[in-house]
Each structure stands twice: as structure tokens, then as C-alpha cells.
Amino acid sequence: MTSGCWQWxxxxxxxxxVWRRNVLVWRKLMAPSLVGNFGEPLLYLLALGYGLGGFVGQVDGMDYVVFLAAGIVCTSAMNTASYECLYSAYTRMTVxxxxxxxxxxxxxxxxxxxxxxLWAGTKALINSSAVLLVATALGLVADWQALWVLPLALLLGCCFGAMALVVTAMSPGYDFFLYYFTLVVTPMFLLSGVFFPLTGVPDWVQMGAQLLPLAHGVELVRPLMTGQVLDGALLHLSVLFGYMVLASWVSLILVRRRLLR
Amino acid sequence: MHPIVSVRGLRKVYGERAVVDGVDLQVRPGECFGLLGPNGAGKTTTLRMMLGLTPPTAGELEVLGFAVPAQVQKMHERLGIVPQADNLDPDFTVTENLRVYAGYFGIKKREFLQRLPALLEFAQLEHKADATISSLSGGMKRRLTIARALVNAPDLVVLDEPTTGLDPQARQLIWRRLRLLLARGRTLILTTHYMEEAERLCDRVAIMDVGRILVVGSPAELMRDHIEREVVEVYGPGVEDWGRAHAAGKAARTELVGETLFCYAEDEAPLVASLREHPQLRFLHRRANLEDVFLKLTGKELRDD
Incomplete structure (x- = not known):
């Protein structure tokens, strides 16, 4: 049956x-979940956007806080989905x-x-929507085209949820997740054009960033939120879909090997 | 009658070790079938393969008319599983646990609400419908887990050590519930460490050890075929000397385990008479039971693995 593990x-x-069960739990524990997953990106947006923004001034021809808002929407989706498919999914799989x-x-x-x-994607969608709503209230969103960010948040959430599930499937315990955060999530957070445009970094870093799904998410979300023309959407979407499908498959293989022994 | 479970040549090998090594068995509709064995005998692995939760290395499995593991999901629609450890959802109340589990079977809300009162009544948790799981006692959790396994009105219910860790009162209550299920025509398969449980509940039992089935039959048949009718347990100073001098001719078989000499005989009278003349020895006379059969077949040494 080992061959069965590789099945698509x-x-x-x-x-x-499964999705509905998680929604039900979320509804019961909604308040702390929202504070945690939605409060943090908001703090980033306010403190860095306005605080640091005062020193930085304009970036790529826009206010720094406007530049940052798109990155925070994407980061919120990434973090939400990652936490959900690491800690919460691990708890459901083992404890x-x-x-x-x-x-x-x-x-x-x-x-x-x-x-x-799918649930990780949904949760990412919920939290990103909240950030988008606040950004809109602060006047950081250009026009209605920003609504296209919502399906993207779902896609980003599914993508990062699947990647996190790969780690969960291999994990011997909760401490193991720190490797993933330190080696994957945090570098991606810093090098995906969330805080600064990648035009200033060395070429090899720019090339490397092309491998990061978050970078492609930011490339899609920023023009949609700032009212600019979307460029290379097909490529960015393909990368995100590619990561999602591949990670889903790999995580399923690993989970089968772990549980169907 | 077509068997509800049919297992042929079942094997499971981990690395070099055959945990299940050629098991054949059949379970008939409406019976309570017990799978007994010491720790590491392979009964949980056998059960998991039967339920399609572990792929077999070799062998044929048919459960409820479905080939396992090929048609596991279809088979699970008509099956109830009560796992060894309660895996109730701690975030949900009693009713929510049942409802979410019903959702896994695709049971619609209206149909579920129709079944709910009967499920709560079966579990005797009517007064706890909205209680959290952490507020339930061990016995209540077990009853809820059993009720949860009935949410899809299954034809076959499989219980892995249903009363382990429960106090005697809670255990008695579970037994009554299981007998009720049998009376309603359900087929039950259970594993247990408690021979009394198997003797009381099971129509037939299989005793397993080192990955094989040693014997199958009704508890009465097994006792008749494998053990003398009477047992006298003797302990006290000089029990070994007494055994050599007096028990040898009067008991069909004796066995010293720790400080206790077990004497097996069809007629206990000569043994008891001799023991009356040795007042320093204490003894207990009883009918042989399934546990004696079990210990005879699987040995009395401790299993730690």
C-alpha cells in the first residue's frame, strides 16, 4: 500500500x-481569534505605516502607509493560514x-x-478582509478594483495553509514549527516587498524573491489596492496555484505515510 | 447466513516483525464477537485493518459486503466505531459533538434533530445535552462516544476496549447499553482485557497471541474444551511442599504463579479435604472461567510491550 501514499x-x-467543523469552532472562539490575527497586522499598519512612514516619505510614488497596506493584507493571509495549519491542525491531528x-x-x-x-484559506480571507476594511476606512485604498483582493486572499491562504501542512505532517511536536518560521516564514516576510520595494536589493536577492509565493501575492495585491495597472497577473497566479497544488499533494503524501501505517 | 465480517489470511508486517501473522475469522450477523489477547497480541492491529484504518500487508477483508480497504468510505457509512481513547471534540457541547459527527456522514440537520433525542436517551445524557465535554465524567464520555458511533444507525458497531479505565458502576451501565444494542439486532465486535466482560457479553470470542488466533468459540465451549471445571487457588507457608505431596494426584493440573498454586480439577472435593488438614494454607475454590482459559493459552507471564 506504500504506493497508495503517492496517489493524487x-x-x-x-x-x-471538515471545513464546516472548523467554522463552528471558530464561531465559538471568534473573539480571541480576531484579536490575535487581526490586531497584529493592524498594529503594523498603524505603527510602521504612519510612524516609520513619516521618515520614509514616498515609496514608488505613493505614501509609505499606502505601500505598506497591500503587504500587510498579504502577510495577514500568510500568517493566519500558517498558524492554522501548523498549531491548530497539529492539535487536531495528534492531541x-x-x-x-x-x-x-x-x-x-x-x-x-x-x-x-480550504479552512485555512477561509480564515485568511476573513482576516485579510478585516485589514482591507480598516485600510479602506483610513483612505488607503484607491477604488472598487480592490475587491479582487478577496479571492486572492483565499488563494494565498490555501497556498500557505498547504505549505504549513507539509511541515505539520513531518512534525514531531510543536517546537518543530520554529524552524519553519525562522527559515521560511520570516525571510519571506522580509524579502517579499512587504516593507520595501525590491528594486533596491542586489539582483540575486531579487531573483531569489521570485521563488517566494508571498512576493507574487504582493505583486498582485498592491496594484489592485492602489489603483495601478496589474502586470504579469498570469505568472503570479500560476506561481501561487503551483505552490498550492504541489504543497497540497506533498502534505497529503506525508500525512498518509504518517497516519495510515 | 452471509458473514458480516470475513477475514482471510490477514497479515501485517512492520519491518521484519509480523504483528499479525495469518488471521482468519468470520463474524455472524447479530452476534457479539470478542477479540481477546494480551498486550502486543495483534488484536488492535487486526481491528484497525478490519476497519480500513491500516492497510494490510496481505490477506482478504470483507466487511458489511464491502472489500476493505478498497471501499472503506462506503463501508464506514454503515459502521460505528468506538475508539479506545475518547476523541470527542473538546470545543463542542454534547449535542454539538453528535451534530458535527453526523455532518461527517452527510446527515442533514433535520434528520439529525429527529435522531438526537434517541441518541441522548441511549447515552443517558438527556440532562447534559448542552454540557461541555470537560464537565462529563469518564463514564459519560464513553457513553457519548458510543452514542456518537450510532449517529448513522450502523449495522455493525466496533468497540476497542469499551470499558477500560471505568469504575465498576460505569462499566455495568455500558454493558447494559451494549446488551440493548444486541437486542436491537446490531452486530458488535469488541476487544477487551476483561475476561468477565467477554464472558458476559460475547456470543463468541477469539483468543489471539503473537499475531495468530489460538482458539475461537463461545465462552462456554472454550471453557469446556480447554479447562477443568474447578479451580482451587492455594497460598500460604509451605504451599510448594503441599503441592508436591498432595495436589499432584488430586488435581488434573497445577501451576505455581508467584506465591499462588493454581490447582485445576474436575472435582475439587479431594483437594479441599486435604487442605482442611493443612490449616496454615489458605485457599479459594471457584468455578473455572474464561480468564483461566485465557491464561492457560497465552501463559501467565507479564507482557510489558
Whole structure:
């Protein structure tokens, strides 16, 4: 059956039951969840955007806080989805044995993994929407075209959720996630054009940044929020989809090897 | 009658070690079937393969008419599983736990609400419908886990050590619930460490050790075929000397375990008579039970793995 581990994901409609379960829990614990996932990006936006922005002045022909807002929307999606598919999914996989209960019902690991990723995307969408709303209230959003950011937040959330699930599937415990944060999430956070445009960094860093999904997210979201012309959308979307699909598959392979022994 | 579970030549090998090494068994509709064995005998692995939760290395499995593991999801729609450790959702109340689990089966809300009163009544948790899981006792959690396994009205319910860790009162209550399920025509498969539980509940039991099934039969058959009718347990100073001098001819078989000499006989009278003449020895006479069969077949040494 080891060969069965490599099978392409074949989720059924029941994946939605996994998603629905997580929505129900979220609704019960909504208040602390919103404060944590939505408060932090807001602080970044206000403190750095206005505080640091006062010194920086204009970036790429716009106020620094406007420049930053797009990055924070994307980062919020990344962080939300990553935390969800690391700590929370790990708890459901091991400590709480929620997945074991699901496997006793007519759910497959394909359903569970897809449901979890879809939920991470949904949660990212919720939190990014909140940030977008605040940015709009602060007058940092140009026009209605910014609504296209919402489906992108869902995509980003699914993408980062799937990547985090790969780590979760390999993880022997919660401490292991620090490697992922230190080696992947934080460098990506700093080098994806969230805080500063990449035009100023050496060529090799710029090339490397092309491999980071967050950089492609920012490239899509920033013009949509600032009312500029979207450039190379197909490439950016393809990279995000590519990461999402590949990471979903790899995480499913690893989860199968871990649980179906 | 077509068997509800049919297992042929089942094997599971981890690395070099065969944990399950050629198991054949059949479970008939409406019976309570017990899978017994010491720790590491392979019963949980056998069960997990039967439920499609672990792929077998070799062998054929058919459960509820579905090939396992190929048609696991279809099979699970008609199956109830009660795992060894309660994996109830701590974020939900009693009712929410049932509702979310029903959602996994695609049961619509209206249909669920129709079934809910009966499920709560079965679990005897009507007064706890909106209680959090952390406020439930161990016995209540177990009953809820069993009720959860019934949410899809399954034909077969599989319970992995349903009463482990429960106090005697809670255990009695679980037994009554399980007997109720049998009376309603459900088929049950259970694993247990408690021979009394198996003797009381099971129509047939299989005793496993080192990955194989040693014997299958009703508790009464196994006791008749594998053990003498009476047991006299003797302990006290000089028990070994007494055993050599007096028990040898009067008991069919004796076995010294720690400080206790187990004497097995069809007729206990000569043993008891002799023991009356040795007042320094204390003894207990009882009917042989399934535990004696179990210990005879699997040995009395401690299993730690």
C-alpha cells in the first residue's frame, strides 16, 4: 500500500464537513481569534505605516502607509493560514485526535487535508478582509478594483495553509514549527516587498524573491489596492496555484505515510 | 447466513516483525464477537485493518459486503466505531459533538434533530445535552462516544476496549447499553482485557497471541474444551511442599504463579479435604472461567510491550 501514499488527491464533497467543523469552532472562539490575527497586522499598519512612514516619505510614488497596506493584507493571509495549519491542525491531528474521529466516519485523508486547507484559506480571507476594511476606512485604498483582493486572499491562504501542512505532517511536536518560521516564514516576510520595494536589493536577492509565493501575492495585491495597472497577473497566479497544488499533494503524501501505517 | 465480517489470511508486517501473522475469522450477523489477547497480541492491529484504518500487508477483508480497504468510505457509512481513547471534540457541547459527527456522514440537520433525542436517551445524557465535554465524567464520555458511533444507525458497531479505565458502576451501565444494542439486532465486535466482560457479553470470542488466533468459540465451549471445571487457588507457608505431596494426584493440573498454586480439577472435593488438614494454607475454590482459559493459552507471564 506504500504506493497508495503517492496517489493524487481525490477529495469528495465531504471535505466540506471538515471545513464546516472548523467554522463552528471558530464561531465559538471568534473573539480571541480576531484579536490575535487581526490586531497584529493592524498594529503594523498603524505603527510602521504612519510612524516609520513619516521618515520614509514616498515609496514608488505613493505614501509609505499606502505601500505598506497591500503587504500587510498579504502577510495577514500568510500568517493566519500558517498558524492554522501548523498549531491548530497539529492539535487536531495528534492531541485531540479529531482527524482519527473523522477517519472513523466516511471521510478520507484526502477530504481532511483538503478541508483543512480550504479552512485555512477561509480564515485568511476573513482576516485579510478585516485589514482591507480598516485600510479602506483610513483612505488607503484607491477604488472598487480592490475587491479582487478577496479571492486572492483565499488563494494565498490555501497556498500557505498547504505549505504549513507539509511541515505539520513531518512534525514531531510543536517546537518543530520554529524552524519553519525562522527559515521560511520570516525571510519571506522580509524579502517579499512587504516593507520595501525590491528594486533596491542586489539582483540575486531579487531573483531569489521570485521563488517566494508571498512576493507574487504582493505583486498582485498592491496594484489592485492602489489603483495601478496589474502586470504579469498570469505568472503570479500560476506561481501561487503551483505552490498550492504541489504543497497540497506533498502534505497529503506525508500525512498518509504518517497516519495510515 | 452471509458473514458480516470475513477475514482471510490477514497479515501485517512492520519491518521484519509480523504483528499479525495469518488471521482468519468470520463474524455472524447479530452476534457479539470478542477479540481477546494480551498486550502486543495483534488484536488492535487486526481491528484497525478490519476497519480500513491500516492497510494490510496481505490477506482478504470483507466487511458489511464491502472489500476493505478498497471501499472503506462506503463501508464506514454503515459502521460505528468506538475508539479506545475518547476523541470527542473538546470545543463542542454534547449535542454539538453528535451534530458535527453526523455532518461527517452527510446527515442533514433535520434528520439529525429527529435522531438526537434517541441518541441522548441511549447515552443517558438527556440532562447534559448542552454540557461541555470537560464537565462529563469518564463514564459519560464513553457513553457519548458510543452514542456518537450510532449517529448513522450502523449495522455493525466496533468497540476497542469499551470499558477500560471505568469504575465498576460505569462499566455495568455500558454493558447494559451494549446488551440493548444486541437486542436491537446490531452486530458488535469488541476487544477487551476483561475476561468477565467477554464472558458476559460475547456470543463468541477469539483468543489471539503473537499475531495468530489460538482458539475461537463461545465462552462456554472454550471453557469446556480447554479447562477443568474447578479451580482451587492455594497460598500460604509451605504451599510448594503441599503441592508436591498432595495436589499432584488430586488435581488434573497445577501451576505455581508467584506465591499462588493454581490447582485445576474436575472435582475439587479431594483437594479441599486435604487442605482442611493443612490449616496454615489458605485457599479459594471457584468455578473455572474464561480468564483461566485465557491464561492457560497465552501463559501467565507479564507482557510489558
Amino acid at each position: 488527491p481525490r477529495p469528495s464533497q465531504r471535505a466540506l464537513a 485531540q485526535e479529531t482527524w482519527a474521529a473523522m477517519l472513523s466516519a466516511p471521510l478520507s485523508l484526502d477530504d481532511i487535508v483538503c478541508g483543512e486547507i
